[in-house]
Amino acid sequence: MQDFSYFCTMAGIYVHIPFCNSKCAYCGFYSVPSLKQKERFLEALKAEIVGREEYLSAGDCGASPAMRPALKGNPLTPNIHTIYFGGGTPSLLSVNEIGDILHLINTHYPVADNAEITLEANPDTLSPEYLIGLRQLGINRLSIGIQSFFDNDLKYLSRKHDSNHARQCIAWAKQASFSNISIDLIYGLPSSNAEQWNRNLDLFFEMGLPHLSAYALTLEPNAILTKQIEQGKALPVNDEDALRDYDILCHRAKENGFLHYEISNFCKMGMHSKHNASYWFGTPYAGFGPSAHSFDGRSRQWNVANIEQYCNALRHCEERSNPDNTLQEKEQLSPEQHYNEYVMLRLRTHWGIDLKWLKREMGERFSTYCEQHAQPLIAQGRLSQTREFLYLNDQQMLFADGVAEELFWE
Ligand SMILES: C[S@@+](CC[C@H](N)C(=O)[O-])C[C@H]1O[C@@H](n2cnc3c(N)ncnc32)[C@H](O)[C@@H]1O
Numbered sequence: 001m002q003d004f005s006y007f008c009t010m011a012g013i014y015v016h017i018p019f020c021n022s023k024c025a026y027c028g029f030y031s032v033p034s035l036k037q038k039e040r041f042l043e044a045l046k047a048e049i050v051g052r053e054e055y056l057s058a059g060d061c062g063a064s065p066a067m068r069p070a071l072k073g074n075p076l077t078p079n080i081h082t083i084y085f086g087g088g089t090p091s092l093l094s095v096n097e098i099g100d101i102l103h104l105i106n107t108h109y110p111v112a113d114n115a116e117i118t119l120e121a122n123p124d125t126l127s128p129e130y131l132i133g134l135r136q137l138g139i140n141r142l143s144i145g146i147q148s149f150f151d152n153d154l155k156y157l158s159r160k161h162d163s164n165h166a167r168q169c170i171a172w173a174k175q176a177s178f179s180n181i182s183i184d185l186i187y188g189l190p191s192s193n194a195e196q197w198n199r200n201l202d203l204f205f206e207m208g209l210p211h212l213s214a215y216a217l218t219l220e221p222n223a224i225l226t227k228q229i230e231q232g233k234a235l236p237v238n239d240e241d242a243l244r245d246y247d248i249l250c251h252r253a254k255e256n257g258f259l260h261y262e263i264s265n266f267c268k269m270g271m272h273s274k275h276n277a278s279y280w281f282g283t284p285y286a287g288f289g290p291s292a293h294s295f296d297g298r299s300r301q302w303n304v305a306n307i308e309q310y311c312n313a314l315r316h317c318e319e320r321s322n323p324d325n326t327l328q329e330k331e332q333l334s335p336e337q338h339y340n341e342y343v344m345l346r347l348r349t350h351w352g353i354d355l356k357w358l359k360r361e362m363g364e365r366f367s368t369y370c371e372q373h374a375q376p377l378i379a380q381g382r383l384s385q386t387r388e389f390l391y392l393n394d395q396q397m398l399f400a401d402g403v404a405e406e407l408f409w410e
């Protein structure tokens, strides 16, 4: 079992770029299909990056309670070990615009020399020159939204690219010296079948990439596809297809030497997304941009999911370190909420629940409660236990949320 205790003095930065070329029918993420507000947004984003510079260095944020005595007297400034440009479509910004944001982050935050810097990219926005430009900026990880290598799936999902372009841009990314490349695929598509899903996975494995994120198609309440299906205008989605594809996915990933380290994430040894892992390990992070979430170790806060309101809040903020209160909502976690969140996040991962950590950081009442409530689940074969860890087996991972609920503090 890998030791992640060192995560406690790390921190991450997430930057949300809320623009897309068009809105994909299935997507529930916050973005708008127009670049009209880009300049205003970039100004506001820069003001937020500068204005919230204290967020990750305030108080004892970043250190676990057990570490705090050892750090007493030492001003703790967490190193930024990961930066993640997500969206929306960050690859709609020019190399210069991304460079300016990175420069600002580097000026105002202690970014580690070997930081993982990821950019989410849509195939239809990529070209060889653009990818070379990103690499030269120091972006060292790409997450490309391929979704499928088949045109009938891409049409069902209303994607802008076709399968040839999907393959082409992976080749360009390799030529631009990106070695840490991840792609997103979506399974359980009514336009697909077991054979086509296997073929999608064949293509991924043949490309020799180190990371795959594969998601079951989810019908989001605010997505166009959900309405289209309700009105009988698009093929319906069914759970059996998703379960079948998930089973294929787990087996094929294992056969090909991939570690299934989170419900939807698979990697070659050591190539997990360090940024996403920090969400599951309770590492503090600051999120900038509309709809972005932040966590300082004890409380969560999230920015308003509206570009107009976001820009106004930052423009009206007189004192930059105190943005106007229409920007964010905040939730202070009680110990019970913190426990529930820990259980939910960690069960989604192959590292599972660390009972020793629970006892040390949250107290014996939580570790005992967790272990006791786990016993019936172990007897049902839904959960396994080693001396210190409780975890789900591969096939059970899709049901992580249901198992977590059984362990929640009532
Ligand atoms: C933040 S999104 C978008 C990234 C990028 N804009 C793109 O579309 O390629 C990250 C990934 O979430 C997945 N995703 C988004 N909505 C989904 C849904 N309703 N069901 C399953 N996967 C979804 C897609 O695989 C997508 O690439």
Ligand code: SF4
Pocket (backbone or CB within 6 Å): 019, 020, 021, 022, 023, 024, 027, 028, 029, 031, 087, 088, 089, 122, 145
């Ligand atoms: S899936 Fe990606 S490109 Fe499509 S609307 Fe969502 S964020 Fe934009």
